Amino acid sequence: MQTTLAERYRNTPEGDAAERILRSCVHCGFCLATCPTYQILGNELDSPRGRIYLMKQVLEGATPTAKTQLHLDRCLTCRNCETTCPSGVEYGKLLDIGRHIVEDKVGRGVAETATRAALKTGLGAPLLFNTALKLGQSVRSLMPAFLKARIPAAETAGNWPAARHTRRMLILQGCVQPGLKPNINAATARVLDRLGISLIAAPDAGCCGALAHHLNDTEAGLAAARRNIDAWLPHLDAGTEAIVMTASGCGVMVKDYGWLLRTDAAYAEKAARVSAATKDISEILTGERDALAPLSALGSRLSAKKIAYHPPCTLQHGLKLSGSVEALLTDAGFELTAVAEKHLCCGSAGTYSILQPEIAAQLKTRKLGHLQAGQPELIVTANIGCLTHLQSGSAIPVKHWVELLDERLAAS
Numbered sequence: 001m002q003t004t005l006a007e008r009y010r011n012t013p014e015g016d017a018a019e020r021i022l023r024s025c026v027h028c029g030f031c032l033a034t035c036p037t038y039q040i041l042g043n044e045l046d047s048p049r050g051r052i053y054l055m056k057q058v059l060e061g062a063t064p065t066a067k068t069q070l071h072l073d074r075c076l077t078c079r080n081c082e083t084t085c086p087s088g089v090e091y092g093k094l095l096d097i098g099r100h101i102v103e104d105k106v107g108r109g110v111a112e113t114a115t116r117a118a119l120k121t122g123l124g125a126p127l128l129f130n131t132a133l134k135l136g137q138s139v140r141s142l143m144p145a146f147l148k149a150r151i152p153a154a155e156t157a158g159n160w161p162a163a164r165h166t167r168r169m170l171i172l173q174g175c176v177q178p179g180l181k182p183n184i185n186a187a188t189a190r191v192l193d194r195l196g197i198s199l200i201a202a203p204d205a206g207c208c209g210a211l212a213h214h215l216n217d218t219e220a221g222l223a224a225a226r227r228n229i230d231a232w233l234p235h236l237d238a239g240t241e242a243i244v245m246t247a248s249g250c251g252v253m254v255k256d257y258g259w260l261l262r263t264d265a266a267y268a269e270k271a272a273r274v275s276a277a278t279k280d281i282s283e284i285l286t287g288e289r290d291a292l293a294p295l296s297a298l299g300s301r302l303s304a305k306k307i308a309y310h311p312p313c314t315l316q317h318g319l320k321l322s323g324s325v326e327a328l329l330t331d332a333g334f335e336l337t338a339v340a341e342k343h344l345c346c347g348s349a350g351t352y353s354i355l356q357p358e359i360a361a362q363l364k365t366r367k368l369g370h371l372q373a374g375q376p377e378l379i380v381t382a383n384i385g386c387l388t389h390l391q392s393g394s395a396i397p398v399k400h401w402v403e404l405l406d407e408r409l410a411a412s
């Protein structure tokens, strides 16, 4: 696509990246067919191609309006369009740049600014979030059904094995996951412990920064990235093999640290190293599949539990990891039901379900219809946001897939 950037964006890191991405789009429109917001709203401006045009206009010097911002806000950042695009357009990176510029120029009203600030502070600070969650859980039984559905019942984590192995990996605990579903990381630690790997946490690491980053607070997102890099590097220097992600939404962000800090002289190299060491738990366990073979044998003797799997967009479109979770679960003897429209977002998308509740609710209903069609006993997924979003509308329990694997190993 022919592009002539406005003077102020020329020869800047963002301008150069945006120009390269804009030029790679050939305007074919293939991406419209798999864009969830285009499917629901039917407006070209709520499609990838339409949003690319809007961002192109802004980068060429047009003044963005509240309408421009609305169409960019409605994007789920699911990156389904990237998977579909035959020209390899890096839409997600362009959207980050475009949203940031539009935010600077258009701003937000008082109420919206306050909501976004509360989300950043409340969800990105584990202590604050966990305190509020515990308070909510203590009065959950008295709540009306619609509110009850938004606050999951309190859960326990189970045992986290002591660090006894020479092989070690780090875990990103996450900001909301330890409070909402503490068993996910503990189950991961137990699975890895059985494979001879100890899972440890760096006390100074915290939120991956995705929350702030996607709410256009770039500096807060980068500050979180630098803090985590400082917390993890000494462990990598000491021989820790990998940084394990159990929430694919966090995994995409940490894998992007290298890109996001590419112009930071003090952190560029360190960030690239951390990104290279970062692995989703499905990648780790696929690499350990030989050691998991006894589990496969056990799985074939057990009666299969019928489950439906929802691959998060961050796993399939962001991290480009498709098929590995399904293979691991099938190895372990689970029967996976056929699920239509696997490529489509469930509507969770970080804070999207709070900021764009109507579109998010439509996508959730559509997704749950497909997941429940095969009458599974359980629904499993790989990201805490999808898990809680789907559970809020489902009578069928929704879990992280690694918890099932842990249960199967415990039964062996």
Ligand code: SF4
Residues within 6 Å of the ligand: 024, 025, 026, 027, 028, 029, 030, 031, 032, 048, 049, 081, 084, 085, 086, 087, 088, 089
């Ligand atoms: S599929 Fe790719 S090249 Fe075609 S319009 Fe969409 S983003 Fe552009």
Ligand code: SF4
Residues within 6 Å of the ligand: 034, 035, 036, 037, 038, 046, 047, 048, 051, 074, 075, 076, 077, 078, 079, 080, 081, 082, 091
């Ligand atoms: S990221 Fe998702 S919602 Fe946004 S334009 Fe691409 S396909 Fe559509």
